[in-house]
Amino acid sequence: MSADTLKKYVQKMKRLRVDRAHGVAPHKPLLLLAIIELIERGQIQENKIPLSPDLAETFIKYWSKVTSRKPNIALPFFHLKSDGFWRLYPNPGYEKALGVADRITAVSRLREVVAYASLEDDLFVLFTNANNREIIRQTLIYVYFLDLKEKIEGLIAERQQITEYGQLLISEVEQPFSSQKSTVPMPKEEPIRSAGFRQAIMRLYDYTCAVCRLRIVTMDGESATDAAHIIPFRTSKNDDIRNGISLCKLHHWVFDKGLISLSKTYQVLVSPLMSDRRPTEWMLTELQDKSILLPERNQLYPAQDALAWHRQKVLRQ
Ligand SMILES: [Zn+2]
Known part of the structure; x- marks a missing residue:
């Protein structure tokens, strides 16, 4: 050049x-x-x-x-x-x-x-x-924007930190998964941490709910999908992306409440509390055994340890 x-x-x-x-x-x-x-x-x-x-x-x-x-x-x-x-x-x-x-x-x-x-x-x-x-x-x-220089440069620096954290989380999959804690140093500011985790998960799942494949992204970048932790962050403090999955608002909620979980072979498990005799619950019961959407490389799949934890501690029997 x-x-x-x-x-x-x-x-x-x-x-x-x-x-x-x-x-x-x-x-x-x-x-x-x-x-x-x-x-x-x-x-x-x-x-x-x-x-x-x-x-x-x-x-x-x-x-x-x-x-x-x-x-x-x-x-x-x-x-x-x-x-x-x-x-x-x-x-x-x-x-x-x-x-x-x-x-x-x-x-x-x-x-x-x-x-x-x-x-x-x-x-x-x-x-x-x-x-x-x-x-x-x-x-x-x-x-x-000379008079706004500091504000704009502050924003750029913040967004670079978010991206860097997201990229580090993705490169971390070269290391074995630990359900305890991610090895990537966490940004001090909570919004930067959660935005970096979200950016990584959305890159893997392209804003699509792994359970129902819903994908809605508005033109201002709002989306119907959340970057969900399998072992909740408040318990695990673990942003390893193999402790993450992309879920729409409804499926995030029922996953966190233990009304659905995931099997070893990445299929939906529906809590026995839900019954297909009640038509109002069909939206969940019909998901039983459905295969979820997974990232391209199997190294990036949700970790078996995290899924086992969720089945054991969260799925309601
Ligand atoms: Zn969904």
């Missing part, structure tokens, strides 16, 4: 075509900060950037540090194309609609019309290098 390319993009970042009618509009630089973060986290690995819930959630986190106005990621995602390094690609059948659109303001419409965006290739390559990313990031902060 030549120094000229870096220089070229530093200049382009300084001169983003932002709306200045009501002060400098923060949309575009914040979208770029969010993209840089997702590249850093390994969540954007190729130069094909869809308007994903992850991107929207990250954008909104930055947005909330800058203004109390309502965020709308559709605006910068569409209008960044006027800056000469961002291209939009239509969904099949929407080539013409995208070609003539001079604005798209609703996220739903944008997702209907646009399949993904891409950066100019040399910019994407630039972003794959940590030093270059940092230079562009600092440029954006310095030029557009």
Whole structure:
């Protein structure tokens, strides 16, 4: 990567075509900060950037540090194309609609019309290098958010800690599982710890309930699934991801209450307290023996020790 390319993009970042009618509009630089973060986290690995819930959630986190106005990621995602390094690609059948659109303001419409965006290739390559990313990031902060520098840098540092903790938890599976405690040092702040655990579990299960396969993720990154501990955290203090599983709100609750558990072969066990003679309980009783969703690699599966503990201590007989 030549120094000229870096220089070229530093200049382009300084001169983003932002709306200045009501002060400098923060949309575009914040979208770029969010993209840089997702590249850093390994969540954007190729130069094909869809308007994903992850991107929207990250954008909104930055947005909330800058203004109390309502965020709308559709605006910068569409209008960044006027800056000469961002291209939009239509969904099949929407080539013409995208070609003539001079604005798209609703996220739903944008997702209907646009399949993904891409950066100019040399910019994407630039972003794959940590030093270059940092230079562009600092440029954006310095030029557009100088008075909020500390707040934004604090947020970036916090989010880096969350990601780092989540990644450490995933790499920990190279070690044997211990039901006592994870070997990864826990972040001191509770919200960072729980967000890191959640990020790791959601990466493994893609926001899907392992029991019923429900997957609902809103465009602000809210989801119907929880990162549940098999041996509860308050007892075990154990964030080993093999002590974790992704469950929707209902199945998290019945799992914690011992109305369902999991067998050695990863099938649902329903407590005998539930009866299929009562139609109101069918939603649970019909889950008996159903195989759960599991992560890709078997090293990442819920640990047998944790499941045995749950069957013994939590499942109601
Ligand atoms: Zn569920």
